Amino acid sequence: MNFNAHTIIDRQDKLWQTLHGWPKIELHRHLEGSTRLSTLVEVAREYDIPLPAYDVEHLRPYVQMTENDEPNFAVFLSKFSVLRHFYRSATIIRRITREAIQDAAADNIKYMELRFTPHALARQNECTYEEVIGYVCEASTLAQRDFGIQVRLIVSVNRHESVDIAHQVLDATLAVGNSDVVAMDIAGLETDHPARPFQPFFDRARENGLHVTVHAGEWDGAASVRDAVESARPTRIGHGVRAIEDSEVVRLVREHGITLEVCPTSNMQSGSVAHLEHHPLSDLHYLDVLTTINTDDPSVCDITLTDELTLAHTALGLPPDVIKQTILNAARSAFLPDAERMELVAWFERELARAVVPNTNR
Secondary structure, eight states: OOOOGGGTOOTTSHHHHHHHHSOEEEEEEEGGGOOOHHHHHHHHHHHTOOOSOSSHHHHHHHHSOOTTSOSSHHHHHHHHHHHGGGOOSHHHHHHHHHHHHHHHHHTTEEEEEEEEOHHHHHTTSSOOHHHHHHHHHHHHHHHHHHHTOEEEEEEEEETTSOHHHHHHHHHHHHHHOOTTEEEEEEESOOTTOOSGGGHHHHHHHHHTTOEEEEEESSSSOHHHHHHHHHHHOOSEEEEOGGGGGOHHHHHHHHHTTOEEEEOHHHHHHTTSSSOGGGOTHHHHHHTTOEEEEOOBSHHHHTOOHHHHHHHHHHTTOOOHHHHHHHHHHHHHTOSSOHHHHHHHHHHHHHHHHTSOOOOOOO
16 A cells, blocks of 8 residues: 555644645645646546546546555656646646646745656647747746746756757757756656766756756665766755665765755655655754755645645654754755845745744654
8 A cells, every 4th residue: 555645644733734834945846746636637628638537536546646556666657657648738838837836835835946847748749848948937937926936947857768858958948048947857767777877968057057956866776866966966866865775875965065855755655765664854854964845746646745844743753943944954955046045045034933833742
């Protein structure tokens, strides 16, 4: 049986309500994993996408992790193979972008870095990478204004696809030249697909003023984190939880000041961590590794950031002051110009200082 966070958290209790009221930051959220199931049903009906049934509950097991799914990366990624059939038009891409940002704002997220994969979004239509990036940027600009949230964008490529595709996507990103696009990322199948062949891609991104974050230490071990640090020289690492398997890699991450974008529910559902009580978030924090808490794919995982913070406290034992620290870590690790980042940190320091602390026994 797969992990279901809703057996542990209760959105009606005082703890959840208190944490929902806190201002929050999300650094690791995939657009493609944030699509509302109700939107997928509407798109399937409009575009006549073959499905067993055209209602949310029958669609759910095809696009969302359920208790009946095996907790492994193959099953987790299979949800995206279904989701990719839905990106049929510019209108749909704009809609899912807007709704993803609206949903984050409803969870009291004040700053978010939303990543997306142009190659995946362009597959089901005749759009170019430049057009796809433009659609996401346009929808993000409008949604930020309408929902009172600051959003920056991260363009992602898959490490199990060719380096040539990565360079083409980077070319398109630079051609669009939207200042809200702040970083490049590689994701996808980690085992047997090291980051090292992408080193020229990372170098080009940095030379053109973009930040670098890398998925590593999620489905492969600590050696993958070392490979990412040495070849990509990232500021942040997506997930990175399996660094805990090698003390030298933990030291490497700490000494380089790399921030980990930790996603507890996703780690459980994808099999990165076998048992909840073994999740290393707390250990990494107390080893002085910079950690943040994120959702990864809120729709696929059926989770919100408030859920993740609640889980971090009730199941992983992080006290409220440490949870506040992870939010401040996120502010200090945001891919913003120095002055803007300092302003963001100062704002969160003020707001979290007066945020209500839940009355718990921890």
